[in-house]
Amino acid sequence: MDKLFEKTVESISEIVKFDSSRKPAQNGMPFGAQTAECLDYFLSLAKSFGFETKNYDNYIGEVIFGEGEEFAVLAHLDVVPAGGGWTHDPFGGEIDYKNARVWGRGTMDDKGPAVIALYCLKQLKDEGFIPKKKIKLIVGCNEEDGWECIDYYVKHAHMPETGFSPDADFPVIYAEKGILQLILSFPAPLGFSGLKGGERANMVCDLCEVYAVKDTEKLKKFNLSYENGKVISRGKSAHGSTPALGVNAIDPVLGYLGLDEMRELLFGNNALRAFKDETGELTFSPNVIEQKDGKIKVVCDVRYPATYSKQNVLDVVDGWGIEYTVGHEQSPLYNDRQCGLIKTLCGVYNEVTGKNVQPIAIGGGTYARALKCGAAFGPEEFGEESTIHKPDEYITFEKIEKCLKIYKLAIQRLTEK
Secondary structure, three states: OOHHHHHHHHHHHHHHOOOOOOOOOEOOEOOOHHHHHHHHHHHHHHHHOOOEEEEEOOOEEEEEEOOOEEEEEEEEOOOOOOOOOOOOOOOOOOEEOOOOEEEOOOOOOOHHHHHHHHHHHHHHHHOOOOOOEEEEEEEEOOOOOOOHHHHHHHHHOOOOOEEEEOOEEOOOEEEEOEEEEEEEEEEOOOOEEEEEEOOOOOEOOOEEEEEEOOOHHHHHHOOOEEEOOEEEEEOEOOEOOOHHHOEOOHHHHHHHOOOHHHHHHHHOOOHHHHOEEOOEEOEEEEEEEEEEOOEEEEEEEEEEOOOOOHHHHHHHHHOOOOEEEEEEEEOOEEOOOOOHHHHHHHHHHHHHHOOOOOOEEEOOOOHHHHOOEEEEOOEEOOOOOOOOOOOOOEEEHHHHHHHHHHHHHHHHHHHOO
């Protein structure tokens, strides 16, 4: 293997070994010890390459290359929880030479691309490239659960106006749907207790359980199991922006409990699902559920088309007559497909791959929204298996090699003038 490629693979393997899913804060470590250690590993690696680095109190860090007008490459080192269903150690960083891939949570989202971007800077530096801009490779530690890292950076540093985030899809993302997490509250009927499911609002629920009377016929009808007095539903996790790629474990439990009106609202054709524009359809994914204090609280991940507004969504929800609050939210991102950033990034992708494809829109939310002019750029591609937020996440050797070429050329093109 090429030395640069080999080292990139090894570094991805090493950084995956940190379980950087959000944990309770500790002294000086706002997102837990392993997340802080993960950030330290990344910045230490960059420092060993001769780059200037800064750690902003373990919220977020940056690697600096060059001088002049600032240009950002925004990535993140935190991950969603591993969840169930893995056949490989989610934090083992297993290098699988037979199948030419690295296994583990974060390999694609977003530790792998962050490491690849760092090695692209190293390669450019080693080749004698002198950027006409100050490149800031910014790595956050709270992208998956609140963006406190970005808020902290904005308060303590200067965020560039332009850049890209290697945290979505190729060829380049010109628009991202709006994100709205709705916490709906329903009265809890008698007859069951301990209803609980889901780990994060942006992950399709893969496990839901409730203490309820055993009904063999219903268990069979809804494909559920019964263990220690509990009805158990096992689904399949997926990214909250693409709920159709997962199997939501909450749905059959509501059917078992006879909560048909709630089930129809959450999983049926509610009025929000009619929202649609050039950036796609609205997705509505009830991903966390908990029974507490006589209520059933459901956290729903809503991704609404980029030409709609938060108020458009809330106007419909108000009509349901249900108690609700708004949790995490992000306004849509919408760029002109003909602007310089989008055209350059799309052109680089087509040049490296030999394709002729156009910019696209997505439902995911990336750090690109933190920039005045920002775009998400890879690493996923149309037609390939997506394992982001799913069991057995992996990145292939082919993907690593391709991204090393694409990100290097993109950074060079966007900072050489």
